Amino acid sequence: MKVWLIRLTLLFVGFMIATFTSELGLGKLAPDSRTLSRKFHELDKNIGYKGIPNAEGEWSVGKIKSYVKINSHGFRDRERSYKKGEEVFRIVVLGDSMIEALQVPLEEAFTNVLERMLDSESDKRFEVINLGIAGFGTAQEYLTLKHYGLKYQPDLVILAFFVFNDIRNNSLILDSKYWGKNINDRSIPYFVLNNGEIEELPFRIGKRKIIKAFLARHLPNIYYFLGDSVRAPWLVNLLWKIGITESVNRFKKKEISLDYYSYAEKYTPEWENAWGVTKALILKLAKELETNQIAFLVVVIPSQFEFRPDNWNKTLYENPWMRSLEFDLKKPERILSSFLEANGIDYLLLRPGFEKLSKETGKDLHFQYVYDNHWNANGNIVAAQLIYSKLKDDKLVQIGKDE
Numbered sequence: 001m002k003v004w005l006i007r008l009t010l011l012f013v014g015f016m017i018a019t020f021t022s023e024l025g026l027g028k029l030a031p032d033s034r035t036l037s038r039k040f041h042e043l044d045k046n047i048g049y050k051g052i053p054n055a056e057g058e059w060s061v062g063k064i065k066s067y068v069k070i071n072s073h074g075f076r077d078r079e080r081s082y083k084k085g086e087e088v089f090r091i092v093v094l095g096d097s098m099i100e101a102l103q104v105p106l107e108e109a110f111t112n113v114l115e116r117m118l119d120s121e122s123d124k125r126f127e128v129i130n131l132g133i134a135g136f137g138t139a140q141e142y143l144t145l146k147h148y149g150l151k152y153q154p155d156l157v158i159l160a161f162f163v164f165n166d167i168r169n170n171s172l173i174l175d176s177k178y179w180g181k182n183i184n185d186r187s188i189p190y191f192v193l194n195n196g197e198i199e200e201l202p203f204r205i206g207k208r209k210i211i212k213a214f215l216a217r218h219l220p221n222i223y224y225f226l227g228d229s230v231r232a233p234w235l236v237n238l239l240w241k242i243g244i245t246e247s248v249n250r251f252k253k254k255e256i257s258l259d260y261y262s263y264a265e266k267y268t269p270e271w272e273n274a275w276g277v278t279k280a281l282i283l284k285l286a287k288e289l290e291t292n293q294i295a296f297l298v299v300v301i302p303s304q305f306e307f308r309p310d311n312w313n314k315t316l317y318e319n320p321w322m323r324s325l326e327f328d329l330k331k332p333e334r335i336l337s338s339f340l341e342a343n344g345i346d347y348l349l350l351r352p353g354f355e356k357l358s359k360e361t362g363k364d365l366h367f368q369y370v371y372d373n374h375w376n377a378n379g380n381i382v383a384a385q386l387i388y389s390k391l392k393d394d395k396l397v398q399i400g401k402d403e
Contacts, residue, residue, distance in 0.1 A: 040070055040102070041133070046147040047140050048188030048203065050074045050133055059102045062371050066105050073148065076100050077111070077130040084127075084153045089118075089397060091128045092149045094141040095160030096169075098301055098374060099132025103367060108377045113384035118391075122399045132160065137169025138281040139191050139200075145285065156295040156396060158387070159285060163332045164303040165259045170281060171274035172201065178258045191277055198280035256322050265326035279339050286345055295396060298347040299387060300336055304366045304373065305329065307355035346394070353386040354379075 039057060044050045051070035059068045071079045084090055093099055093111050101109035111130040118126035129152055131144050141159060149157065168174045172190040176183045186203040193199070261271060282298065289296045305312035306329050316322055333349060340347045354365055365379035375383065391397045 040068055040076070042074075044074075047133075047136075047143045050144075050148075051076060062369055064103050064367060064369070064372055066103060068102055069106070075129075075131050075133075075148075076102065076106070076109075078106065080127070080129055080152065082151045082153075085125070088125045088127055089156075090152055090154045091126065091156045091158060091397075092145070092152055092154040093128060093130055093132060093158045093160060094136075094144055094149065095132035095301075096136045096141075096162055096166070097132070097134035098162050099130060099160050100134050101130075101132070101375065101380060102134070103372060103374045104377055104380060108380055110375070110380040110383040110387070113381055114387055117384060117388045118397065118399065121392075122397075124398065126397070129154070135169075137166050137175075138278055138285070139170055139189050142281055142285045142288070143189055146288065150292065154294055156297065156391075157285075157289055159282070159296070159298045160301055161282075161298055161336070162301045163262060163306070163336075165262070167262050167271070167274050167278050167332065168259055170278045171270065173270055174258060174274055191281060193273065193276050193280060198277070198284055256319070256325060260322065260325075260327070262332050263327045263329050265328045265331070275335065282339075282345070283343060286343070296345060297390070297396060298336075298340055298345060299383075300333060300347060300349045300351070301383075302333070302349075302351040302354060304354075306333075307351050307358060346396070348387065348390045350383060350386055354382060357382050 040051055040055050040059070041049050042052045051074040053072050053074050054070060056067070056069035059066050068076060071077050073080065091114075099109075099111065101111075106112060109130065111128045111132075115126055115128040118128070129149075131141075131149055133140070133144070136144070138159070138161070145157065168178060170191070172183055172186070172192060175190070176185075186201060189203050190201045191198050192201060261267075264271070267275070286296055305315055312329065333351060337347070337349065357363070358365060363378050365375060365382055366373045367376050392399050
C-alpha cells in the first residue's frame with residue numbers, strides 16, 4: 001500500500017513539475033496575446049467579466065512590456081472613490097482594450113494624459129476615470145455604466161467606439177461566429193432587436209465557463225496552446241489520414257477575418273442587423289445619461305489602415321484573398337456620423353486628426369507588431385490632445401484659471 005502511495009505521489013509531483021515547466025516555457029517561447037489579460041480579469045455577474053480588484057503584475061507580449069495594477073473597483077486605473085469631491089469635474093470613459101491600454105504604463109494611458117492636461121489648465125480639479133475593458137462592445141459598456149459607472153457621479157461620459165470590432169461585438173450572431181460558439185452559449189451580455197425594441201438577453205456563467213476561466217487564468221499558455229493544437233492543420237490532417245475526420249478543407253481556406261466586413265461596400269443582412277443593434281444601444285446609453293442629466297460624447301476610434309494607405313496595402317498584400325471583397329474604409333464613419341447627428345448626439349472623429357499628425361510627423365501611433373496594433377504612447381497622447389481640444393472648443397468642460 002505504501003509503495004502505491006509513493007508512486008502516486010511521485011506521479012503527481014512529476015505531473016505538476018511538467019505542467020508548470022510547460023506553462024513557463026510556452027509563455028517565454030510562444031506568447032499568445034489571449035493569455036495576457038487573463039491574470040487581470042475575472043468573471044462578473046453584471047457585465048460578463050472585469051478586472052480582479054487589486055491584481056497587479058507584469059503584462060508582456062513579445063517586445064511590449066508594462067506593469068499593470070487593477071484598482072479596488074476592478075478597473076485599470078488609479079484608486080478612485082465613488083464619492084465625488086467638491087469642485088471636481090468627473091469624466092467616465094467607457095471602451096475596450098484601446099481604452100484599458102494594458103500595452104503602456106498607466107501614466108501614459110490616454111485617460112491619465114487627458115486628466116493631466118485638463119488639470120494643468122484649470123483651477124477646477126478633473127478626474128478622468130478609465131472603465132475600459134478588453135473585448136467589450138457597446139452592450140457591455142452600457143452595462144458597465146449602469147452597474148458601475150453611475151456610482152462615480154460623472155458630469156460627462158465618453159463612449160470610445162472602436163470601428164474595427166465594436167459592430168461585430170454588438171451582434172450575437174456575428175460574435176458567436178467569430179468565436180466559434182453556439183448562439184445559445186451566452187456567457188457575456190448581448191442585446192437583440194425585437195420588433196424594433198432593444199432587448200437584453202439573459203446570460204449565465206456556468207460551471208464549464210468557471211473551469212475554463214480558472215484554467216485560462218492560472219495556466220493560460222497551456223490552455224490556449226492545447227486548444228489551438230486540437231484545431232491545428234497538422235493534427236487535423238493526421239486525423240483525416242487515419243480516418244478520424246473527413247476533411248481538412250476548412251483549415252486550408254483563406255478566409256477574410258470577420259471584422260474586416262465592417263468596411264465592406266455591401267453589407268449582408270447579419271451586418272445590417274448588427275448596425276441596428278449598435279445604433280439602438282447608443283440611443284439607450286444616451287437616454288440613460290439624459291435621464292441622469294449627464295453630458296455625453298461619442299469618440300470614434302479608427303483602425304490605422306483607415307488613415308494610413310501603406311498599412312492597408314500591406315494588409316491586402318499579406319492577405320491577397322481579401323481582394324475578392326470590395327471595401328469602403330470610410331463607410332462605418334459615415335454611418336456613425338449621420339446617425340449621431342440625426343439624434344443630436346455629440347461626437348468626435350479621431351481619424352482626421354490621426355491622419356494629419358501621422359502625415360506631418362511620420363510617427364507611428366500604433367504598435368507595429370503582428371501580435372499587437374493598439375495605441376503606443378504616441379497614439380495615447382494624440383488621442384488625449386484631440387479629445388482635450390474638442391472638450392475645450394465645444395465648452396463641454398470649463399477650463400481656465402481665476403485671475
